[in-house]
Amino acid sequence: DEGGQLTEAVRRRPYAVILLDEIEKAHPDVLKVLLQLLDDGRLTDGKGRTVDFKNTVVIMTSNIGSREIQEAAAEGNEAEMRSRALEVLRSHFRPEFLNRIDDIVVFHPLTPEQLAAIVELQVKQLGSRLQDKHITLVLTDRAKQHLARAGYDVVYGARPLKRLLLREIINPLALKLLDGTVKEGQTVRVDEKDGRLVFLHSSP
Numbered sequence: 001d002e003g004g005q006l007t008e009a010v011r012r013r014p015y016a017v018i019l020l021d022e023i024e025k026a027h028p029d030v031l032k033v034l035l036q037l038l039d040d041g042r043l044t045d046g047k048g049r050t051v052d053f054k055n056t057v058v059i060m061t062s063n064i065g066s067r068e069i070q071e072a073a074a075e076g077n078e079a080e081m082r083s084r085a086l087e088v089l090r091s092h093f094r095p096e097f098l099n100r101i102d103d104i105v106v107f108h109p110l111t112p113e114q115l116a117a118i119v120e121l122q123v124k125q126l127g128s129r130l131q132d133k134h135i136t137l138v139l140t141d142r143a144k145q146h147l148a149r150a151g152y153d154v155v156y157g158a159r160p161l162k163r164l165l166l167r168e169i170i171n172p173l174a175l176k177l178l179d180g181t182v183k184e185g186q187t188v189r190v191d192e193k194d195g196r197l198v199f200l201h202s203s204p
Helices: 004-010 027-042 066-074 077-091 112-133 141-150 160-178
Strands: 016-019 042-044 049-051 054-060 136-139 187-193 196-201
Touching: 004 042, 004 049, 016 196, 027 042, 066 077, 066 196, 077 141, 112 141, 112 160, 136 141, 141 187, 141 196, 160 196
Parallel strands: 016 054, 136 187
Antiparallel strands: 042 049, 187 196
């Protein structure tokens, strides 16, 4: 049964956090089940067993209202930002569903400083993966700024950044390793030129 995975997981570990990402994309049947869960604190699985959810915390994320939040945040109006976000939520979800949610947290759009910090973190993780091959990865400030700009989306935040890193750094670097252009022991410097990332590498 569709609910089997969830009910079985909670039956085994009743003290749990359930994360439902992008809840606006859920099928109406899933929302009906979720409504029952939030209302009764329990679900019945396909085998007729009732599973208690009273010790679980349910967290749902949604991208609904992202553009409205962005516009209100640009105006610097905190109250308006929340008001617009809730208005969009009410237009999408049924009142009985929203009324069973304890709290709704509206997140601010990412600032340039936060985007830069995310880029630094992702680049650091990538550099750690290259240590096994004794390759040092160095990105210029221009390259990092390019990633921060191109890896950000108003709706999805910094989620596109990982795909961008894969497309513009990881895959090209893997090809250079395969064809011998980049060898173990080298330092690879990544810069930005005319809106594209370019690779410069030193001798081992």
